[in-house]
Amino acid sequence: xxxxxxxxxxxxxxxxxxxxxxxxxFVLPLLQLLILSNAATFEVKxxxxxxxxxxxxxxxxxxxxxxRASSYFAVLESFPSKKLAxxxxxxxxxxxxxxxxxxxxxNLIKDKKADxxxxxxxxxxxxxxxxxxxxxxxxxxxxxxxMLKAFQQQGQMARPMQVTTIPSFWxxxxxxxxxxxxxxxxxxxxxxLTLFLSGMNIVREKEMGTLEQIxxxxxxxxxxxxxxxxxxxxxxxxxxxxxxxxxxxxxAVPLIGNIGLIYLFSSVYLLxxxxxxxxxxxxxxxxxxxxxIAWFFVVIFILMSGLFTxxxxxxxxxxxxxxxxxxxxxxxxxxxxxxxxxxxxxxYFQLIIISLYAVLMNGLAVLSYKKTN
Amino acid sequence: xxxxxxxEVKDLTKSFGDFTAVKSITFDVYKGEIFGFLGANGxxxxxxxxxxIGISTxxxxxxxxxxxxxxxxxxxxxxxxxxxxxxxxxxxxxxxKENITFFGGIYGLSRKQIKEKIKQVLVELxxxxxxxxxxxxxxxxxxxxxxxxxxxxxxxxxVFLDEPTGGVDPITRRQFWELIYAEANKGTTIFxxxxxxxxxxxxxxxxxxxxxxIEALDTPKNLKEQFNxxxxxxxxxxLARNIE
Amino acid sequence: xxxFIGFVRKExxxxxxxxxxxxxxxxxxxxxxxxxxxxxTNEINNVNIAILDKSKDAETKVIIGKISASKHFNIxxxxxxxxxxxxxxxxGKVKAVLVFEKDFARNLATQKSGTVQVISDATDPNxxxxxxxxxxxxxQLYQKxxxxxxxxxxxxxxxxxxxxxxxxxxxxxxxxGVMTVILMLVSAMMTSISITxxxxxxxxxxxxxxxxxxxxxxxxxVFPYIFLSLINAVVIVVLSIFIFNMPVxxxxxxxxxxxxxxxxxxxxxxxxxxxxxxxxxxxxxxxxMGLMLPVIILSGFIFPLSSxxxxxxxxxxxxxxxxxxxxxxxxxxxxxxxxxxxxxTLIMVGMALFFTIxxxxxxxxxxx
Numbered sequence: 001x002x003x004x005x006x007x008x009x010x011x012x013x014x015x016x017x018x019x020x021x022x023x024x025x026f027v028l029p030l031l032q033l034l035i036l037s038n039a040a041t042f043e044v045k046x047x048x049x050x051x052x053x054x055x056x057x058x059x060x061x062x063x064x065x066x067x068r069a070s071s072y073f074a075v076l077e078s079f080p081s082k083k084l085a086x087x088x089x090x091x092x093x094x095x096x097x098x099x100x101x102x103x104x105x106x107n108l109i110k111d112k113k114a115d116x117x118x119x120x121x122x123x124x125x126x127x128x129x130x131x132x133x134x135x136x137x138x139x140x141x142x143x144x145x146x147m148l149k150a151f152q153q154q155g156q157m158a159r160p161m162q163v164t165t166i167p168s169f170w171x172x173x174x175x176x177x178x179x180x181x182x183x184x185x186x187x188x189x190x191x192x193l194t195l196f197l198s199g200m201n202i203v204r205e206k207e208m209g210t211l212e213q214i215x216x217x218x219x220x221x222x223x224x225x226x227x228x229x230x231x232x233x234x235x236x237x238x239x240x241x242x243x244x245x246x247x248x249x250x251x252a253v254p255l256i257g258n259i260g261l262i263y264l265f266s267s268v269y270l271l272x273x274x275x276x277x278x279x280x281x282x283x284x285x286x287x288x289x290x291x292x293i294a295w296f297f298v299v300i301f302i303l304m305s306g307l308f309t310x311x312x313x314x315x316x317x318x319x320x321x322x323x324x325x326x327x328x329x330x331x332x333x334x335x336x337x338x339x340x341x342x343x344x345x346x347x348y349f350q351l352i353i354i355s356l357y358a359v360l361m362n363g364l365a366v367l368s369y370k371k372t373n
Numbered sequence: 374x375x376x377x378x379x380x381e382v383k384d385l386t387k388s389f390g391d392f393t394a395v396k397s398i399t400f401d402v403y404k405g406e407i408f409g410f411l412g413a414n415g416x417x418x419x420x421x422x423x424x425x426i427g428i429s430t431x432x433x434x435x436x437x438x439x440x441x442x443x444x445x446x447x448x449x450x451x452x453x454x455x456x457x458x459x460x461x462x463x464x465x466x467x468x469x470k471e472n473i474t475f476f477g478g479i480y481g482l483s484r485k486q487i488k489e490k491i492k493q494v495l496v497e498l499x500x501x502x503x504x505x506x507x508x509x510x511x512x513x514x515x516x517x518x519x520x521x522x523x524x525x526x527x528x529x530x531x532v533f534l535d536e537p538t539g540g541v542d543p544i545t546r547r548q549f550w551e552l553i554y555a556e557a558n559k560g561t562t563i564f565x566x567x568x569x570x571x572x573x574x575x576x577x578x579x580x581x582x583x584x585x586x587i588e589a590l591d592t593p594k595n596l597k598e599q600f601n602x603x604x605x606x607x608x609x610x611x612l613a614r615n616i617e
Numbered sequence: 618x619x620x621f622i623g624f625v626r627k628e629x630x631x632x633x634x635x636x637x638x639x640x641x642x643x644x645x646x647x648x649x650x651x652x653x654x655x656x657x658t659n660e661i662n663n664v665n666i667a668i669l670d671k672s673k674d675a676e677t678k679v680i681i682g683k684i685s686a687s688k689h690f691n692i693x694x695x696x697x698x699x700x701x702x703x704x705x706x707x708x709g710k711v712k713a714v715l716v717f718e719k720d721f722a723r724n725l726a727t728q729k730s731g732t733v734q735v736i737s738d739a740t741d742p743n744x745x746x747x748x749x750x751x752x753x754x755x756x757q758l759y760q761k762x763x764x765x766x767x768x769x770x771x772x773x774x775x776x777x778x779x780x781x782x783x784x785x786x787x788x789x790x791x792x793x794g795v796m797t798v799i800l801m802l803v804s805a806m807m808t809s810i811s812i813t814x815x816x817x818x819x820x821x822x823x824x825x826x827x828x829x830x831x832x833x834x835x836x837x838x839v840f841p842y843i844f845l846s847l848i849n850a851v852v853i854v855v856l857s858i859f860i861f862n863m864p865v866x867x868x869x870x871x872x873x874x875x876x877x878x879x880x881x882x883x884x885x886x887x888x889x890x891x892x893x894x895x896x897x898x899x900x901x902x903x904x905x906m907g908l909m910l911p912v913i914i915l916s917g918f919i920f921p922l923s924s925x926x927x928x929x930x931x932x933x934x935x936x937x938x939x940x941x942x943x944x945x946x947x948x949x950x951x952x953x954x955x956x957x958x959x960x961x962t963l964i965m966v967g968m969a970l971f972f973t974i975x976x977x978x979x980x981x982x983x984x985x
Contacts, residue, residue, distance in 0.1 A: 208465075
């Protein structure tokens with residue numbers, strides 16, 4: 001135990017002394033949390049919409065006004081021709097173009113039917129899908145208004161049947177994206193920070209030659225590993241705490257569940273990540289190599305974590321892969337506990353998995369740390 | 374009088390794949406002597422030494438250090454030895470005091486003992502002025518003397534020095550050897566590798582390794598007589614030429 | 618020149634000798650493209666939902682049938698009463714619950730109006746909103762069928778056309794992003810480390826006192842990475858063309874030139890990082906912690922830039938990745954040429970120059 005304390009003391013001194021690293025450890029992650037959380041949104045708004053009105057009638061104007069009134073769209077100046085509108089889309093100036101054909105109003109009155117062409121930049125397919133839904137909603141309302149007027153004239157007789165949907169958004173009724181992203185990004189930042197630091201740690205001593213000096217001492221493997229892990233574990237918990245304070249007081253993310261559960265889960269989770277870092281460190285010879293491997297895993301883990309894109313939408317085999325991803329579990333749990341108030345019985349499965357993971361990772365880290373070769 | 378053997382090495386071999394770095398070497402080191410382990414770069418001296426200090430596992434053969442088997446009792450070996458490597462290996466970003474505290478701590482010294490050691494080392498090496506300076510800011514010669522003292526913190530029976538004077542000026546080398554003599558006089562066994570042949574003259578006995586085998590082992594005086602030359606350097610050159 | 622080639626050769630040896638790093642260097646783009654092509658999508662599919670049917674009549678059965686036929690939904694279980702909703706949400710098993718009111722069919726027949734409540738777990742606002750939209754669309758279709766006998770007056774029919782990506786494949790949107798992130802991080806990270814490494818090990822001094830000019834030393838160090846990054850870019854483009862049928866509407870030659878320009882911009886950023894960091898550790902943390910998330914989030918790779926708050930849209934302008942993504946999308950999907958992309962190209966050139974000037978300044982200060 002005493003031996004471990006000496007290692008811990010030394011590690012803390014080295015961390016605190018490195019003036020170049022301190023801001024990277026403490027400021028960079030929190031700054032990113034503050035800034036990037038605002039950017040991470042799939043919400044589609046301010047859609048740049050323009051139109052080509054070949055009809056120039058009352059109806060066409062009314063239709064465009066409907067779009068103007070919508071908060072989803074930012075309606076720009078109209079284009080005199082489709083060709084010019086296409087060019088603007090190529091330049092990336094507009095996202096959606098409405099083309100109102102000649103005789104639009106005439107057809108509407110005569111045939112009770114008129115076509116409206118809509119062109120959408122679909123490079124981002126998901127966004128284009130949402131834009132399409134919004135266009136259809138607005139046109140649908142326009143149709144509905146015409147219909148209501150018509151039935152008011154006709155009387156109640158042939159009133160059509162109506163199915164009304166009442167949406168209700170639980171836990172987040174303003175659909176505020178930040179409450180969803182802040183906890184997730186916090187998890188990510190802590191993961192990256194602790195993985196990179198621990199991944200570089202032992203290999204750095206290898207490169208500097210001090211590891212050999214340690215290896216000729218009678219120190220036990222587990223003492224060394226624990227002494228190395230602990231400072232970063234504390235660091236992770238500190239950043240976690242500051243991050244939670246930021247999410248509470250800056251982003252007003254609700255904290256419905258028990259904060260103790262979050263700390264319980266993070267304390268085990270950090271062990272997984274740190275163990276993984278040390279494992280990488282043991283298997284590499286240079287810091288450059290270690291970072292490269294850590295980077296590889298982090299990127300794959302981030303993408304497969306459900307942080308940015310939903311796991312349910314992945315094919316089954318990919319969903320199964322995510323079961324091996326520790327980040328997935330923490331992202332899931334922190335969101336469940338903070339935003340929905342899930343309790344211990346809701347997350348015990350994730351907790352068991354992550355605990356097994358921690359045992360596995362650190363077991364491997366101790367085993368693979370060779371004092372001899 | 375039969376002297377007490379403190380290191381006994383028999384048929385020690387180390388191979389890396391097809392390459393055999395150390396080919397079945399056998400020798401003994403007596404308690405309290407300064408044993409020089411000589412050889413050109415790549416002759417296998419560092420590999421052999423790493424087996425003796427328990428950070429490299431021998432492929433075959435046996436060795437005991439301080440009465441403990443390096444194969445099976447590596448931890449007990451480590452308690453009884455000190456080691457200083459050719460690559461300066463203390464923490465550059467810790468101060469002198471902090472380095473001593475750390476290494477003392479992992480060798481199990483008490484806080485009180487550590488305090489006394491710090492005082493003792495600082496006085497002996499005349500480093501009191503810079504006790505709180507980062508080790509990284511010290512000149513190489515000072516660092517090496519400090520590393521030697523750190524290797525002796527836990528008062529080991531044997532201390533292994535791997536090219537301890539690489540890259541320092543002749544005066545510092547001289548001073549360093551004075552430290553080695555002082556320690557040997559206290560009864561500590563010194564096992565030192567070097568490729569400075571003049572340093573070989575300071576040793577009680579030297580062995581010369583060429584291509585993984587020990588080609589000669591005796592006192593410097595006897596070796597010079599045997600090869601009929603007047604310096605260790607000449608001994609070494611003759612040996613190396615014979616092999617080619 | 619001969620000296621320069623010798624130096625570059627030494628750098629190549631360093632890089633190629635490290636098998637593990639090479640494996641990752643080339644495995645990374647392949648792994649990422651495969652994941653984005655086959656696994657990751659920002660569409661909403663297979664969402665687990667639950668049904669609370671208080672009516673259980675013929676009409677609700679028809680609607681439930683339609684919902685379960687949709688690829689978007691996956692009906693996980695039935696719920697018997699309202700109090701269960703909370704607990705299924707907390708377990709995270711389902712994302713939404715559809716509640717059919719009591720006597721749904723009768724209300725529809727007598728009062729010509731039926732109500733379906735869509736309760737969604739809005740912790741993920743995007744999924745919640747999309748689920749609601751999809752459900753509404755399904756119900757509207759159903760409503761249309763109900764009313765097919767009732768004569769409807771005027772209707773405007775929307776005919777949507779999806780430009781540049783008619784099948785709305787999400788991989789088309791991600792390929793330019795993956796390419797950007799990989800090129801940026803590989804170039805910036807590798808150069809910043811390899812230069813600081815020489816600094817830390819003291820070998821930089823040896824190189825600088827050699828007859829080589831400092832600029833030649835730096836050029837020699839970055840040159841191999843231009844080459845390696847370019848191979849990566851080629852691998853990504855080839856995979857996306859042959860596996861995901863991604864078109865290259867514009868000029869491949871221009872795409873290559875722009876990629877080299879972007880790689881150079883990233884390399885100069887790497888050099889800049891190395892001039893401000895003393896240790897490899899610092900360089901690594903700046904290039905990984907400092908670059909990774911901003912490049913992923915603020916470049917338009919995953920999240921649409923137009924939806925971000927204005928200050929962030931302004932900030933995104935200083936991310937070189939943003940401009941390169943616009944260029945790659947433009948060339949590959951829109952088929953536009955330099956006449957449309959000159960502005961973005963100039964911005965990248967400007968950034969490269971800026972990073973170079975700052976690096977040289979920093980470097981000079983040190984020498985004095």
